[in-house]
Amino acid sequence: MSVFILIALIVLVLAVIYQIGRASEFASLLRGEEKVQAGTNRLMAWSMLLMFPLGMWAIYACHQALIGKMLPVSASVQGEGYDSMMYVTLIMTGIVFIITQGLLCWFAFRYQSTPNRKAYFYAHNNRLEILWTTVPALAMAVLVIIGLRHWFNITSEAPADSQIVEVVGKQFNWIIRYPGKDGVLGKRNFQLINNENNVLGLDTNDRQNLDDIILENGEVHVIVNRPIKFIIGSRDVIHDVGLPHFRYKMDAVPGITTTLWFTPKYTTAQMKEITGNPDFVYEIACDQMCGKGHYSMRGTIIVETAEEHAAWLAKQQPYLKGGQAPAPAPSAADTAAVPAATPAPVQTITKL
Template identity: 60%
Template sequence: MSGFIITTLVILVFVIIYQIGKASEHATILRGEKKVNAQVNRAIALLLVAVFLLGVWGIWACHQYFKDLMLPVAACKTGENYDSMFNVTVVVTGIVFFLTQAVLFWFCYKYQSSDRRTSFYFPHSNKLEIIWTTIPALAMAVLVAIGLKNWLTVTSDAPVNATVVEIVGKQFNWIVRYPGKDNILGKRDFRKINDANNVLGLDWADPRNHDDILSLNGEMHLVVGKPVKLIINSRDVIHDVGLPHFRLKMDAVPGITTTLWFTPSITSDSMKIITKNPNFVYEIACDQLCGRGHYAMRGTIIVETQEQHDKWLATQQSYYAGNNPEATTPAADTTAPAADTTKKITMK
């Protein structure tokens, strides 16, 4: 019954709209078609001007309303460069957008149809086309050059004193690996991956793996003012290491190692003061749709002083020791080697 009533109401609405249209048509004939068209043209021209002004006000109002959701200051020099590039791009494209839209809506008002004006046919102008093609092309070339410069910076070779940290994407969490006292990450073999006791497939035959430290909860510890080189991998599908507070991101691709480097400039404690948020944390987001649990794939970064970092490292156990409690790293043997009794004694 309710469906029949709704259908009837919809039909009635269309009938009413049709009747209003017919009445408007008859009124136009009675009042004079030219006069009515002139009034309609003027009303539309004024409405377009109003739409432009409301649109500009809406852009400003939205910015004011959502400005509290903007990211805080960039937490590294590279991020500051990206912010600068973004601001330049917004200013350049914003000026072009505002001017072109202002001219567009002004033309709609200024050159509305009237008896005093006739159409002007303007077929072609090589000079005009060269101008409106060359200027945007040059502007875009400059913006692209700035972007390439910043991109080549973060993907170039890291400083020799950079800390090396590996981050691996896995549905649906991040695994972080730090080198031990030898400052070298051991070898990995995907055939040795075992979720029970070897989530990254570390090759235990490689002694450089024995002191590596793993964080399975996606927490990364970095030292303020010290360059860090991220070695990025994926264990299953394509992920993306997104570092919004550092204005950086890089794909994590299965079978391909990608890298980037940056230097954290603000500690986590200092950023809590800057943002006036005692619960602030640097986030690691997955910026690539990677499956059902993509929304929950989140890690954190703690930027701390060297002293704090050393204290944290002192409390960490190597992944090898945690999963091989029966194994011990043999100490260096300083005694003389025993005689090999298996060799034959030959007489000269």
């Protein structure tokens, strides 16, 4: 019932607006069309003029209302490149914005039709065209150069001493895998995945898998001030590892491995102080539409000191039970590569 009342109300409002429109049309016929048109023209010219200060005030008010809700300082070293690039672009586009919108409003007001005005026949001027082709081109060149310098910086190879963590998306959460003591992630095979005891399809014939740790709660633990490299994959559809606080984003594409790396600057505890928010947490937001639960596909990153990290790591158990390979699946026969029952300790342990 309320639905019909609502619709009836909208129809009524529209009918009233329409009648006002009709009435003004008749009124203008009575008062003399030319006179009314001249009046309307003046009104519109003034409103174009007012639009500029009003708009600028609205932009200021919007900025004041929202600036407190923006992200804190970049939590990664590399994200500072984004922040500075953003400010450079903001200043350049901001200047153009104010000038062009200002000219638009001013010209509209200044050159409103009056009985005596004659438009100035001005069809072309090649020097002006060259001016406003080259100036934007140069400005763009500057932005491209600065931008690409940052771009190649953030997409370069991760340093050799980076921590490694694998982040795998599935509908609708993140599975995190650590390389364990050997510092190497073992092979995965999507055909070995099952939701009971092998969520990532670890290849049990690969000894490097034996010490790998898997967290199904989407929690990534990383050490502050040490580069961290994300190895990103997906089990089903395309997801995206979105890290707003670190200014990073990378798709998780099934069948393809993508990577990103950065150096976290502040521990979670430090960030709680910076933001003044005791509940602060670094969040991983899925940024690629992945189905009905897309909006709830949340992970977290705990940035901590090396000691905290070591303490946490000591409590973790390898995912494959007892550090032992289950009986190798007969179909996945690659037994020749496994010489002994007890795996020799691998010497590539990183300084975890």
